[in-house]
Amino acid sequence: MSAPSPQPRKPLPEGFLDQLRAVFGDRLSTGEAVRSQHGQSETHFAPVLPDAVIFARSTEEVAALVKLCVAAEVPVIPFGAGTSIEGNTLPVQGGVTVDLSQMNAxxxxxxxxxxxxxxxxxxxxxxxxxxxxxxxxxxxxxxxxxxxxxxxxxxxxxxxxxxxxxxxxxxxxxxxxxxxxxxxxxxxxxxxxxxxxxxxxxxxxxxxxxxxxxxxxxxxxxIPEAISSAVCGFETLQGAVDTVVQSIQIGVPLARVEILDDHQMRAVNRWSKLDYPELPTLFFEFHGSPSYVDEQVRTVEEIASMNGGGEFRWSNLPEERTKLWKARHEAYYAAVNLRPGAIGWATDVCVPISRLAECITQTRADLDGASLPATILGHVGDGNFHVIFSIDPEAPEEMAEVEALNERLVQRALAMDGTCTGEHGIGLGKQQCLIDELGDAVDMMRVIKRAIDPKNLFNPGKIFAVQPGG
The missing domain is CATH 3.30.465.10 (Uridine Diphospho-n-acetylenolpyruvylglucosamine Reductase; domain 3)
Structure with missing residues (x-):
């Protein structure tokens, strides 16, 4: 796994843990198991452990913690479910992680x-x-x-x-x-x-x-009166993307539409024990009245047929829809487990939908020349798609190869007036990409950060360096 960039890390001030313990009691943890849990997420970065973890139960407790941390100049990092992708919650400068999972009312x-x-x-x-x-x-x-x-x-x-x-x-x-x-x-x-x-x-x-x-x-x-889901395989990625773009252009109000390339469909079939054709595939969902849903279905089916789409597999039953979307939601794990013992690196970009087919097909061609498995899936209705790499953690040359592939993907998206991340955020992983995308606007972000957090104690090291180049 790749290591986060080195960050300055100071030891906790003497007596600081005693101050925390006086307020939070047994909801302060310094045990290695708990710290380890809060020092990693669904990211390719190696774990970085906080010095301590606090389990907060109210806004007032969070405010009390922040006042103690600011007085002692100790970083504080919020933590939820640990599902972030770009190292967004890693405590790279140490400090206290505040776990908000017990604030669940x-x-x-x-x-x-x-x-x-x-x-x-x-x-x-x-x-x-x-x-x-x-x-x-x-x-x-x-x-x-x-x-x-x-x-x-x-x-x-x-x-x-x-x-x-x-x-x-x-x-x-x-x-x-x-x-x-x-x-x-x-x-x-x-x-x-x-x-x-x-x-x-x-x-x-x-x-x-x-x-x-x-x-x-x-x-x-x-909740919609009627919900219908469908899966349709296509001869080409271009045909699948064109179906979505044309459907949106004529005003079909697609509720969900996801694209999975043939590599991802192979992984999904293996992981979720399904039998879909291993082709570029769209997962659809339609919401509305029964008659309106039927109208949407017929329109999209006709468009798909003109773009090389095969048989539509429809479902109106809740249990069948749940099974379908569960398979989609587990696509990350399916892709990573294309080979035993691998770790995952997920990345994403977003482009205007008029450039989406071009961006996806160029990306797939680039991935086809890679030495390791990589799949494409995405929320194709808004121009956002993901690439998931399955990496051998003992092969640093693979990490270097993925870094190059990811850099080309981002530059491809930016050249199409897209963004380096549609939904994962910047975190640790895409800080230079943010500068490439927005240039001097990042300096304005630094000004805001310094004004609101002058001691740089709130999740430091994320999104951008507070000082350019440092």
Whole structure:
């Protein structure tokens, strides 16, 4: 596994752990097993352990922790489910990791207003289970059963983004603990506001570098009257992507549409014990009234047929849809386990949908020349796709090869006026890519970071170096 870039790391001040223990008691852990759990995630970076872990249960406790850490000049790193990809939660300068998973209360559901307020440790599957009896659901689905706070911090997206948007669109307001220990609310529940700076959007995607999100107010949606899913294989990647682009261009409101290339379908069949044709494949889901869903289905089926699509395998039964999307959600593990003992490196880019077919086909051609397995899958409806590499952890030459492939992928996307990451965030892994993408705008981000967190104690080392080149 590749190691994070070296970062300055100071020992904890004498007596600091005693201060924490006086406040948090047995919810302070310095044991190696707990620290190890919080020093890694779904990333290719080697683990980096925090000095201590605190399990917080309220915003007030997070604020108390922050005040202690700031006074002692100790870094503090928020942690949710540990499903981040780009090393976003690794404590590269040591310090205290604050685990928010015990802050898992659903505080309020406003059924008539289609919104709810939850603590940061609530998992998305937990929330939807709670909402189901009220005829509501939260649509953002990044695949992993992530925490809502973590999804807000990384500006997550997922399979439903083509119709329902990303976390940026889903969040109405945040409760945040700032680097000086204040407890602030970024907005009210109103659906729109022109009141001052948009602090909500500033915090979304900031990866814990500007504040620790403790509560989130979310937009909700009505559970559709009818839901239908389908799988269709294609002769070519181009035909699959063209089907999606043409469907969107004529106004078909696809709820979900995912692409898996032939390599990924081979991995999914092996891992999930399925029997789909090992071809470039689209997974669809349609929402609406029964008649409207039928109309969408017929339209997309006709478009697919014109683009080399094969038989549509349809399902309206909840258990069959669950099995289908479970296979999609496990695609990462399927790809990594194409060979025993491998580790995964997942990366993503996003481009305008008019350039998507070109970007995916060029990427697949580049991957076909690689010496190690690599698959493509993605949320093709909004131009976002992922590459998953299966790497031998004992082969440093493979890590170097993947770094080169990833760099070419990012530069390819940027040349098409895309972005270096559609939903994984920057973390440790794409800091130079961010500079390549936004140039001097990154200096403005540094100014904001210095103004809000002058001691650089909130998740330091992530997104960009506070000092250029250092």
């Amino acid at each position: 659903i505080l309020e559901v406003n059924q008539e207003d289609f919104d709810c307020t939850v603590q940061a440790g609530v998992r998305r599957e937990q929330l939807n289970e709670h909402l189901r009896d009220q005829g509501l659901f939260f649509p953002i689905d990044p695949g992993a059963n992530a925490t809502i706070g973590g999804m807000a911090s990384t500006r997550a997206s997922g399979t439903n983004a083509v119709r329902y948007g990303t976390m940026r669109e889903a969040i109405l307001s945040l409760r945040v603990v700032t680097p000086d220990g204040r407890d602030i609310r970024t907005a009210r529940r109103a659906r729109k506001s022109a009141a001052g700076y948009d602090l909500t959007r500033l915090m979304i995607g900031s990866e814990g570098t500007l504040g620790i999100i403790t509560e989130i107010t979310l937009r909700l949606h009505a």
